Amino acid sequence: MNYRQYRWMVLNLLFLSLLILFYWLDHPVNGKRGSTFLGYTYGVLALAGILFLMGFGLRKRSYASSRGTVLGWLSGHVWIGISLIAIVPMHGGFNFGPNVHTLGYVLLVAVVLSGVWGACNYLYLPSQILSNRGGGNIRDLLVQIQVIGSDLESLEQQKSDSFIRLMNTIDSPFKPTLTGLIFSGKNQGLTKDKEVTDLITSIPRKEQDEAIQAVRLVRKKMELQNKLKQEAGAYFWLKIWLYFHVPLSIALLAVVAIHVFSVFYF
């Protein structure tokens, strides 16, 4: 099997064009709606599509399975999911209203959008992961930052007020919080700054060497913090979307079940 040929994408687009063509040509007596022949057909197709999409979760966990590769399944999962956005409204003849049927479509769109978001993350974030390119992992980085932090602390011991003032200006204690790591921008680093230079010159001579060392350490620490942000951010965004995608898809399945049951029961 070869996924390099965009097989699933091409198949899906072809199939979708056919469905759109049929939908366009179809002129039922009572208007376009779910209960026409075409409506039922599209409904069955959509349900099959949704079941296939859910099947990916099972295939991904059947590690010894020889039914295709997970790569192939994911490729199908992505493109069939996207196609469903168009197939489902055609199934209902674009009739929307405040009911469980439309709720199902809203959930479907939410699931697909969260999936597209995830797919984009999968496309762009792997190259950000430093630990896969020979860099340190999150734990290594945290340890290194901690070591520098304690080095800085010991430098501060029994120093003059001006030394402490310098430290307070350039360094802030590191607290790895969620917002601090994921949602704050990268640190600009300690750039050439007249103020810092002035502060160092104001420090007693005998402490100046150590002050310069402290500035170097702070710069190193900021560099590591940026790496940590990049690494943690990549991991965060690579995982977080699934916490929307999966529960939403389970909710979707429930609503679809209600939808099918109610349509046939009433």
Add this chain to the structure above:
Amino acid sequence: MVEHFDVAIVGAGPGGVSAGINASHHNLSHVVLEKGEIANTIHEYQLRKHVMAEPGKLPLAGHLSFRAGTREQVLQTWEQAVREANVNVRQRVHVSRIKKSEGLFKVFYGEGHCTCQSLILALGVGGTPRKQGVPGEDLPHVAYRLADPDAFQDRDILVVGAGDAAIEHALVLAERNRVSIINRGGGFPRAKDANAARVQDAIESGSIRGYYNTTVARIEPEQTILNTPNGEVTVPCSHLIARLGGIPPRKFIESCGVEFPSSKPGAVPLVDSHYESNVKGLYLIGSLIGYPLIKQAINQGHEVIEHILGNPVEPADQVLIKEKLEILPGSVQENLDRIRLNLPLFRDLSDPQFRELIYESSLRVKNQGQLVFRRNDYSDTLFNIIEGRVLVELPDDDLPEDQWVEIGPGDFFGEMGLLSGRRRSATVHVAEQSLFLETPRKQIQKLINSVDSVKRALDEIFVFRALQTSIFPGVHSKFLKDLSRKAALNHLKKGDVLFKEGDEGDSFHVIRKGEVRISRRINGLNITQTYLPAGNYVGEMSVLNPEPGLREATVTAVVACDTLVIGKPDFLDFVKQHPDARERISRVAEKRRIENLAFQSSESSAKLLDFMLGKGLSDADNVLIIDSDLCVSCDNCEQACAATHNGCSRLDRNGGESFSFIQVPTSCRHCENPLCMLDCPPDALTRQPNGEIIIRDSCIGCGNCQQNCPYGVIQMVHDTPPQGKKSLFSSWFKPRVKEEGPPKAAKCDMCIGLKGGPACVRSCPTGAAMRVEPAKLFELAGQTQGFWK
């Protein structure tokens, strides 16, 4: 009054004890003389070490029972057997000299001597431990072995020596003590690579102190004085363990009049089918004659007494031989004789060696038109033709079928794959119904090391066939044989340069083993162009013409290599007589030259090549790599591996090294030259016909493969019973796995038996994980897979 015995036995190892018990059983007057304890080698094992009973299929003869178990269990059984059979054992006596006169042996030991009618030497090859010859070496805190590393804690320990034993002791002791290792030289060349690397790491990290170019000057009760390059140094020392190897017993055996077939260290004295040497009445058994296993020694000890008494006795391995030969009509002895007569390669084997060869090999009958093996198959056995004929199809598409090489009874084939460790170099067809003896590589290697004529025959034919298959197919064998006799064998260490760009070319090389890197200077930088594995040749361009030619590239050994060198005059002489061969070789040379210029590697791809060579990927047959541009770190690959292998993942996704976007996780590469297979006592590591290396259930858990693997991909794990049906909550109620017996080796088996291939690759959602042959790595650089495609 000098004591006289019917039989004297030197050495109370398994062979000697077994012989002693049988002698006592037959009421022969006897004595067993032992320099140390009963089963001294096992006695010196670490406490509770597991003693193996290999080969499993070999039955045990005689009165001495033996089962695999701990050192203590085995020793207790044997000591009890010796007591119960009233064996006359004299321990801690050193036999210094043996003299034969008037049909009697005079055995000198300690202060006295005795005489005997028959003498059995069963002293093993361990020899006596070499001592240092310095003052204080007999002090109580000086030892030549380490029985129980757990007995030491928080002490200052000196380990003297640079071999595997010294290194292993130092490493295990360093866990809880302050350990220094005293090395007479500057490195650890004698040790296994893995051990050398481990001790060097330990020295660098400071957990072991290393003294190089240093010897012990003298030993005092609490301290030791060392001779270092910077003068004498006094170090605290509560224990000193010297592991300086043993003094091999060869000199002693030769002094008894026994002849060795060659001067090589691996040579063993020849004995007849009754274990009698060229000295009448002097018998040799056990590892002295090449049988290092306990069961073999026990059987031989039993048999040798029967032979001395003149009783007919069927060797214990007879059942195995019977089993092997049962497909042939006629008696076992007739068939053995027939095979021996038809196979000149094994002419010089002693009787026991030949029997072992037969039961370790398999007989194969094949009909006309069948294939024995195909080119590029991975098997590495040697085939001897007992009867019949085969046709060797050389790897040249232009060559008509009538130029295939025919070989017949008494010839052998398959040595190219066996010696180079690479895939089969040609396809072999059966020309008429044939009977083959197929022998595993390990057995042949044992013979290469011990029997000179086997090594010589294999070497000569290798050169000849290397020339025939790779360069001169179609040239008559006679001329090629002449040329191959002129070829010299050249050994290269890792990193050695075969020749340099710009040198004058004076020779032509066929790579017999290993692989070389071809590099050229471009803009002042040395840029790797490609690498060539065994079976290829280099240096042809500058020796093709009579005028002096300069080398156009530098050739460096990537790993230890053997090349066959043919000098320019011999080469020119040969191509003058064979214009066809000349034309062929210049065609190849021209192609190479054009390729070099047109597809000169860029600096970045050369860097990738260097990374691959550096990480040993060129030796890999099939390697798992991860494209970091696609990997989302979901670890589905590891989970898939664990789920399909009893819950224990054999790959560590983030454990390996990476270069640019290529990450090489810690996972088996199924090397072309697998170091893991080198030292596997039960031969549990085997290569499958498709190239994969797997560990069979016969693994005894010795851990040799784990230590020998340079890539750290083998783990020792306990067998876990296959898990039942998986449910969401199964992990809550999973029964605690009881760990029994020693852990066994586990590594990637390429999901053998799983339809569709390795689970890791099939479970990767983004196509980042790939199993590739290294040659394909470059192609991959341009065209990765992706789930969106």
